[in-house]
Amino acid sequence: MKDDTLKETRFDPIKQLGALLSFLFVLVFFNSQSEKAYANDKVSLIKNVGCGSCHHIPGIDSANGRVGPSLSNYQKRIYIAGVLPNTFNNLVEWLLDPQKITPGTAMPDSGLNKEQAEIIASYLLDY
């Protein structure tokens, strides 16, 4: 009798499959939830800063400005603002103080701190 129950728990493939599937489901569900929460943070920061009033930005509904260039495919771009190689550090520099890099540029200093600039840069380069 004891042996039988042991056998049952060990060799029921349907139960095991069910357990595996529900485990995977939980994994995927929570993973996508946390990803989403993170992305939402970046998105709301970009919305608050108001990047979208001048730029079209993929993944941000209200961002459809035409004052500056579109920021779609940003990770493929070779240069930033036509003056700097497109690296993470350069992008952060540019976001923090565009006037320092191109005096007279229409891109304003948005008063970002370094951490915020890094979040925005990673959004653009990872999208």
Place this chain on the structure above:
Amino acid sequence: MSRTVSIKTLLIFMLIGCIVAIFSAIGFVYFGIYNVAAVEQHTQPVYDVLEIARKRSIRMRLEGIHPPDLEKIDYQVSGIQLYEHNCVQCHGAPGVAPDSFSLGMMPAPSAAAKMGAVRSPEELYWVIANGVKMSGMPGWAFRFSKQEHWQVVALLKHLPNMTSAEYRQLREKAFLMTEHATVTNGQSEDKVIIASESSERVTRAEQGKIALIQYNCGTCHNILGITASETYVGPGLEHIAQQSFIAGVLPNTRKNLIEFIRKPEKFKSNTLMPNLSVDKEDAEAMVNYLLEH
């Protein structure tokens, strides 16, 4: 019985179809239907097929190419000297325009920064050594040593990370070190006017298109109606008409756009966009096209 007949007729139809296809292919070639003129673009499907064929052909032949550690290769002096003597004339450099003769080439030679960013060291080495048939790219295998090939490859991999000022400095330093007096890279003095020289029957829009093609604008910018591979060196110009600023520094007016195309460095001293010595009439034609499309 009826089944065998239907298979027979099917085979006959297929045979006729094949013969018609073969004869129309021969006719297409023999009657000169495809225009080989360099001033006319390839159609996008033809361009795409050629591009895929080139990429695949190169990828299949990379075996046995083992790049050395590119960080240890002398690109700062030898690499840049080789590049300035043999390559910049067609491919340009950060802030440096290609020579005017190369602007008439079809397909347009790729922008240096794009090649460095997109292609692997092995691919670059192969193309430099072997050249590419019918593209104008010569093979250098019998002119460069193996070491020299890698010096140019190393430079190309560094180019996308250089500003125009950095490139200028590097070039000056390289040539000072070997006391080469002049750098042969200035634009030729004789002006070329493309838009007005083209046949009088071409429409205004066509004039602009011809000018954009002839100054190789499509090697750095994605432009509607200009056949080229996708490029992200400069910004896409698809929505330039709705944009408020040019290069982020000039209000977007017709006049400003014409001026900027002709002398980008005058309005933005640190820009990577080179001065291509665009004639006034050509710049006007380009702007007409850009603002209307």
